[in-house]
Amino acid sequence: MAARRGAEAHLFRVHPESVADPRDSDAVARMVEDMGSVESLSKAAAQTADVAPHAIVWACTSGSFLGDGNYGERQARALSKSAGNVPATTTSLALVAALKRVRARKLLVLTPYHAEIGIEFVNF
Template sequence: MHRRPRPTVGIVYPDHAAEDDYPFAADLLGVDLPVAHIYGTDLHAVPELLDLGSPAKLAGGAAQLAGEPLDALVWACTSGSFVYGPDGARDQVELLSRAAGGVPTTSTSIAFVAALRALGIERVAVAASYPRDVADLFVAFLTDAGIEVVSLADAGIDTAAEVGTLTAEQVVGFVRDNDHPDAQAVVVPDTAMHTLRILRELEKEVGKPVLTANQVTVRHGLELAGYTVGCPELGTLFEEEVDHGAR
């Protein structure tokens, strides 16, 4: 059950790229997803990502949402969370929760693990927009959670802004070309990539679930708010018959 007819999940989002995925999802699901932006260089490079996900910057994002009736809060940046490693990512969301007055809080990296567990998926193909060294850190994050990565593709794109300019056709082609027959799902880990409007097309292309960063961010945020809703347009993860109780 949820506390309000329209639950509110705050989104702390880095810079600008694909944040329009969130109002699209909010309208589709009948929820509120206010977005607060924090800023740094948008390079997919470890030092810059560590700075982007620093406590001070995340606290600044939480402060922007102080006037919202938050039911949950999400740090909507995969690379800016997994770059800290599993323990660091957990510490990150605990600090963010305290900055937001104790509301349930998660991050996109943690949301990916929650989504895979909810669907019972153990083997994945990763189609990452990042350079290889950053993509390898995401693989390590999933591996620590018990997920087997059977293949990894990296597009080697240096900035989030460039990822945000990829067309739907380019995204579909990238996901299709980097599936693997042994994978139970394809994981696409970048909140800078527009995916929510094409999830059904992505899943049709590969014939299996596709989990994308903005999709799992919304889903886990709503779960933490105590709210579940079926919406097949947003892919297998949002199908009503799937048990999403795991967090």
């Protein structure tokens, strides 16, 4: 789809640590938080310098809404700085911006997450 629009998309994978029991929602949340930590994202974004991106996005929804209310903003700032001060966002921040733009007041959320993680998304 990007190529049809005259755009390029370069994918860089952030590797999560394995979780012994994927039914353990606390362990899954810790894994996602570690993967989306500012340190982890900064390291991954620094590897993109030769691409010279026009923008960068952390495309892990749960990895961008777990944490305190400013977690996504800190992630985006770290990505931007590490990728050469290009605009940066996260899946959750982009979703909030889009919902504000269309003035959505009621949202239906379909999610694959454990209930405990889904509640964190709603609270975000």
